Amino acid sequence: MKYLSTRGNSPSRSFTEILLAGLAPDGGLYLPEIYPRITRSELTEWRPLSYPALASRVLGKFIGDMPSDDLKQLLDRTYTASVYCNGRAGSDAGEIAPLRTLEPGLHLLELSNGPTLAFKDMAMQLLGNLFEYVLDKGHAELNILGATSGDTGSSAEYAMRGKRGIRVFMLSPQGKMSRFQTAQMFSLQDANIFNIAVQGVFDDCQDIVKAVSNDHAFKDQFKIGTVNSINWARVAAQVVYYFKGYFAATRSNDEQADFSVPSGNFGNICAGHIARMMGLPIRRLILATNENDVLDEFFRTGLYRPRATTQTFQTSSPSMDISKASNFERFVFDLVGRDAATMRELWGRVDSGGAFDLSQSTHFARIADYGFVSGTSSHADRLATIRRSWEQYGVMIDTHTADGLKVGLEHRQPGAPLVCLETALPVKFEETIREALGREPERPAGLTGIEDLPQRFEVMPADARAVKDFIAGHAT
Numbered sequence: 001m002k003y004l005s006t007r008g009n010s011p012s013r014s015f016t017e018i019l020l021a022g023l024a025p026d027g028g029l030y031l032p033e034i035y036p037r038i039t040r041s042e043l044t045e046w047r048p049l050s051y052p053a054l055a056s057r058v059l060g061k062f063i064g065d066m067p068s069d070d071l072k073q074l075l076d077r078t079y080t081a082s083v084y085c086n087g088r089a090g091s092d093a094g095e096i097a098p099l100r101t102l103e104p105g106l107h108l109l110e111l112s113n114g115p116t117l118a119f120k121d122m123a124m125q126l127l128g129n130l131f132e133y134v135l136d137k138g139h140a141e142l143n144i145l146g147a148t149s150g151d152t153g154s155s156a157e158y159a160m161r162g163k164r165g166i167r168v169f170m171l172s173p174q175g176k177m178s179r180f181q182t183a184q185m186f187s188l189q190d191a192n193i194f195n196i197a198v199q200g201v202f203d204d205c206q207d208i209v210k211a212v213s214n215d216h217a218f219k220d221q222f223k224i225g226t227v228n229s230i231n232w233a234r235v236a237a238q239v240v241y242y243f244k245g246y247f248a249a250t251r252s253n254d255e256q257a258d259f260s261v262p263s264g265n266f267g268n269i270c271a272g273h274i275a276r277m278m279g280l281p282i283r284r285l286i287l288a289t290n291e292n293d294v295l296d297e298f299f300r301t302g303l304y305r306p307r308a309t310t311q312t313f314q315t316s317s318p319s320m321d322i323s324k325a326s327n328f329e330r331f332v333f334d335l336v337g338r339d340a341a342t343m344r345e346l347w348g349r350v351d352s353g354g355a356f357d358l359s360q361s362t363h364f365a366r367i368a369d370y371g372f373v374s375g376t377s378s379h380a381d382r383l384a385t386i387r388r389s390w391e392q393y394g395v396m397i398d399t400h401t402a403d404g405l406k407v408g409l410e411h412r413q414p415g416a417p418l419v420c421l422e423t424a425l426p427v428k429f430e431e432t433i434r435e436a437l438g439r440e441p442e443r444p445a446g447l448t449g450i451e452d453l454p455q456r457f458e459v460m461p462a463d464a465r466a467v468k469d470f471i472a473g474h475a476t
């Protein structure tokens, strides 16, 4: 299995070669040269498998340059009950990505039982183990530099803590994360984790990461890498739970299932698209956005119009507050028939702050073949959906999952079960839960009082120089 770039001007690479890379050298994103097709007999064989066994089958299709025994061992270590025990302790405690039935034909796929209570752990935990494996083989080191407004940073830190050869330098806007999220990150005492509280906003943090990454001499000298959502291994890891959700929600491989996915950077739902291209019987992929509706607009009209960051609304589902969906390029590559010249033209416009309109193209006319439908959700919708889930089903859901459930229900049709992906636990967004339900969300046992633990972080001005000096002083 080799990987090519959506812009067509980079040599093809193997899985482990692109593991530590971000963008391809030509500015595109990596994708498999062809999607592996799953046969009927494979589906039958995979249906009863445990999560790690299923992961080794699915990921084995994408990873051509790692001995399968090593991969299997690594997956057994990654997807183990002791890592995914942070969620609600119930009858399915210890199961990886359990399916919770709300009513017949309507389900939640629980993806938030990992250490940071968000679905990002499902992929990031694997990334941590893969990085360590590959660095170990090459006797190499890596300094991960990132910017976070909450979920990604903590997920990355919990995945990389204590890993040989890896340090994490995570920038966050000082005083802008919730107390819970701040405590999750800053209470880590591992020597390889560095939290940097930047005196500025999230965009300042991201600008610093860009500035440091664009200093190629510095980047090479200090082996700077990233773990952002365009990383191919993260997308691949997410493909696995679509198989898991499909098997859990259906009884035979003659059935289809619909999936509803709260979307920001298009990473999660891109994995669903890939699972569908592999032949998993997914009828529809229902994309939900919040008030930041760039992606909904595209799927309804064919117009892709990324917003300026100043036009991005701050909402009560903050992990979906994006102006430009970084993984969307992967889907459009397939939509335009994998034509790299078209991609260079379309993204030439996007990269210079523009838009593109496919409404008149023959490609967009075939969009239904890809199974996508979409919708949006507002703050009021979120509150109503959180209430409905609590009152009707006794299940407390977070704000992002509520966006997915709201739009999913709007598109619900007979003939296939609807699986809504849960992307975080309600405890991460306490304020909105209180507003919706007038009560506190439940807190997993291990996390009571984390706000009172000692915190370890550096405060720094919004200045790339200061961050570089800090990295230089700590990266050896």
Ligand SMILES: *Cc1c(COP(=O)(O)O)cnc(C)c1O
Pocket (backbone or CB within 6 Å): 118, 119, 120, 151, 152, 229, 262, 263, 264, 265, 266, 267, 268, 269, 319, 320, 400, 401, 423, 424
């Ligand atoms: C990151 C995140 C999302 C958005 O996922 P994408 O892969 O960026 O589409 C949704 N909900 C939560 C809770 C998240 O952390």
